[in-house]
Amino acid sequence: MLQSEKESPAKLVKRIIRASTRAENVQENAAVDDVLVGDDNENSNLDASEECAFLSCYGEWQTYAWNPPPVQNGEIPTNSHGNWEVWTSAHVPHGAVHIDIPRIHQTAALLNIPFVRAVVGFKLQPGGKYAPEFGGILVTLTSQEIIRDAHEAMEQDRAAMMMKRSVLKIHARWRRLIRSLRVRSKVRRLFRGKESSSLSVTSTSGGNKQHCHKFTEVVHEEAGRITKRCACGYEKKFELI
Structure with missing residues (x-):
């Protein structure tokens, strides 16, 4: 296939360019060499804010695989943001x-080895x-073994440190507890000993004397509670601590 045949589009697809997006697509249209339709009959059905253009399409046989630098x-190549996009190998x-x-x-940063996210x-x-979304780094072939060995040792130290922290927390x-x-x-011993001597001052029904x-x-003991009786017959419930 001649070079001129590779550079010529295999097919032209008609498309409509609206006025609202024409300014945004100026650069794109110039890149694909869109050609406006010259037939007035085809343009007669379009609105005043629309234009009809051709989109240049190329076949797979006219393309080649992109090779990264x-x-x-x-020095590992980077883009304008200082990283590198890795979609496939x-x-x-x-x-x-x-x-x-x-x-x-x-x-890699601790070892001061050049890398690219x-x-x-x-x-x-x-x-x-x-x-x-970052996933790993790019390093030179001569540095990968050093980084892998150092990273394995650091991960072992990190796991040991995490285990030590866990043991300290336990x-x-x-x-x-x-x-x-x-x-x-201790609280139970102190207050249970005082329960037998707990006093409750009340007045008798016969006069102003106090007992x-x-x-x-x-008298009765159940879960968390105990009932005791005075010599006068008065009963009172106590909660066990």
Whole structure:
């Protein structure tokens, strides 16, 4: 196939350009070389705010696979945002490798090894905006073994530290539980000893004399409660602590 045949569109598809979007599509229309329809009969059915144009379409045989730029002088290529989009393995620059491991960028930063964050998608944020979703990093082939070994050692240290923190939390909770049980036991001993000598001053029905009740006789005992009786016959319920 001649070069001129590859550059010529295989098909022209008619489309309508509205006035509201014409200004936004000026650059796009210039890139695809849209041609306005010259037949007045075809344009007669269009509104005043619409124009008819052709969209240039190319066949698969007229295209070729895109090759990302290679690593040069140990520098990994980046886009205008300082990262690199990795949609498939074919998007990884030649001379670089994509390592998709959690917290791998922290290891590379601690080792002071050049790396580029890999963008693997976009996610919707509150407010309707999309933000890049990072997945791993891009490093040179000569640095991947160093980063992998260092990251494995750091992850082992991190797991050991997390286990140590978990054990310390467990010990602290056991100490708090034992301390609470000791306090409750002490309170029960103190107040249960005073229950037998608890006094309730009441006046007798025969005059102005007062009688101090002493509840020494246990009449009834149930879960959490105990009933005691004074010598005068007065009964009172106590709650066990």
